[in-house]
Amino acid sequence: MHAAADVVKIGDMHAHAHGAGHDGHAHSHAHLQGALHSRRMAGVLGAAVVVTLALVAVEFTAGYIGHSIALVSDAVHNLTDVPAIFISWLAMRWAEKPPTREHTYGYHRAGILAAFTNAFFLSGVAVVILYEAVARLSHPVEVNAGVMLWVALIALAVNGGITLALVSGRRDLNLRSILVHSFGDALSNVGIIAGAIAIRWMGVTWIDPILGVIIGAMVLWSGWGILRETSHILLEGLPREISLEDVAKSVLKVEGVQEVHDIHIWTLGTDLNALSCHIRIPDMHLEDCEKILVRIQESLAHEFHIKHSTVQFERAGLPETGLYMPEPIHKAD
Numbered sequence: 001m002h003a004a005a006d007v008v009k010i011g012d013m014h015a016h017a018h019g020a021g022h023d024g025h026a027h028s029h030a031h032l033q034g035a036l037h038s039r040r041m042a043g044v045l046g047a048a049v050v051v052t053l054a055l056v057a058v059e060f061t062a063g064y065i066g067h068s069i070a071l072v073s074d075a076v077h078n079l080t081d082v083p084a085i086f087i088s089w090l091a092m093r094w095a096e097k098p099p100t101r102e103h104t105y106g107y108h109r110a111g112i113l114a115a116f117t118n119a120f121f122l123s124g125v126a127v128v129i130l131y132e133a134v135a136r137l138s139h140p141v142e143v144n145a146g147v148m149l150w151v152a153l154i155a156l157a158v159n160g161g162i163t164l165a166l167v168s169g170r171r172d173l174n175l176r177s178i179l180v181h182s183f184g185d186a187l188s189n190v191g192i193i194a195g196a197i198a199i200r201w202m203g204v205t206w207i208d209p210i211l212g213v214i215i216g217a218m219v220l221w222s223g224w225g226i227l228r229e230t231s232h233i234l235l236e237g238l239p240r241e242i243s244l245e246d247v248a249k250s251v252l253k254v255e256g257v258q259e260v261h262d263i264h265i266w267t268l269g270t271d272l273n274a275l276s277c278h279i280r281i282p283d284m285h286l287e288d289c290e291k292i293l294v295r296i297q298e299s300l301a302h303e304f305h306i307k308h309s310t311v312q313f314e315r316a317g318l319p320e321t322g323l324y325m326p327e328p329i330h331k332a333d
Helices: 022-066 069-079 081-095 109-138 145-169 173-202 207-234 244-252 286-304
Strands: 259-269 272-281 306-315
Touching: 022 069, 022 081, 022 145, 022 173, 069 081, 069 109, 069 145, 069 173, 081 109, 081 173, 109 173, 109 207, 109 259, 145 173, 173 207, 244 259, 244 272, 244 286, 272 286, 286 306
Parallel strands: 272 306
Antiparallel strands: 259 272
C-alpha cells in the first residue's frame, strides 16, 4: 500500500481459504460427500411424490367404500404434501446448479424459498385439521372401523418410511419442512388407528377429533417455526448461531488489523454463510495485505464456518465518513 493512496480496496477476494495438502483433500472429500447426500435426498423426494400419490388414491377409494370421512380427510391432507414435496425436490435440483451471470450466488436460496412456501401449506393444513376436529366433536361420523384401521396402517408405513428417510437431511430447512410434513402425516395416521380401535371395540367416537386437535396444534406449531426461520434468512438476518461482536473480536486478533466496521453476515443457504466488512490496517505493500486477508478468512472459516467473505481494506488513520452499521470496533490498546 502506497502512502499516496487514501483507500486500498481488495475487491471480490472471496473467502475460500482452502488449505493445501490434507486440509484441501479433506475439503474436497467433504464437498463430494455433500453432493452425494444431496442427490440421495433428491432421489428420496422423487420417490416420495410417487408413493404419496399412490397412497392418496388408496385412501380416497377406501374412504368412499368404507364411508370414512377420516380417510377422505387424510387423503386430502396427503394430497397437499405432493406439491410441497415436488417444490422441495425442484429446489434441491436447482441448488446443485452453478452460478450464472444473472444469479452470481447460484441457487442456494431455492431450498430456503421452498421451505418458506411449504410452511404456508403446512400451516393451512393444520388450520383445516383443527377446524374439522372441532366440528366432529359436535357431529360424530359413523365409519367402517375395519377399513379405516387397515388403510391407516398402510398410510403409517408410507409416511413413517418417508420420515425416516429424511431424518439425515434435517439440517436443511427445505428438507426439514418436508420432514415435518411427513411426521405430521404419520401422527395423523396414529390418531386414525387409535380412533378406529376405539370406535370398533369401545364405541368411543370422541377420541378421534381430540387426537385431531392435538395433531393439528403440533403441525401448526412446527409450521410457524419454519416460517419464522426462513423469513429471518430471506430478510438477510444474522445467522442465529453467530454473534456479530464475536466475529469482530476474532478479526481484531489477526496481526495488523486495527479496526473493523460495516460488518454484514447473512445466510446464502443451508450451512453456507457469507460476510462482508471494512477493515483498517497500517500502510503496507499489497503482498502483506493479502497475507492478512488469508489469515482473516481462515479464522472466519474455522471459528464461524463462514466460507464466503468479501473484505475491503482501508488505511488506518483516515477520518471516519458516513454511518457505520454496526458501530466500528477498534483493537484494544
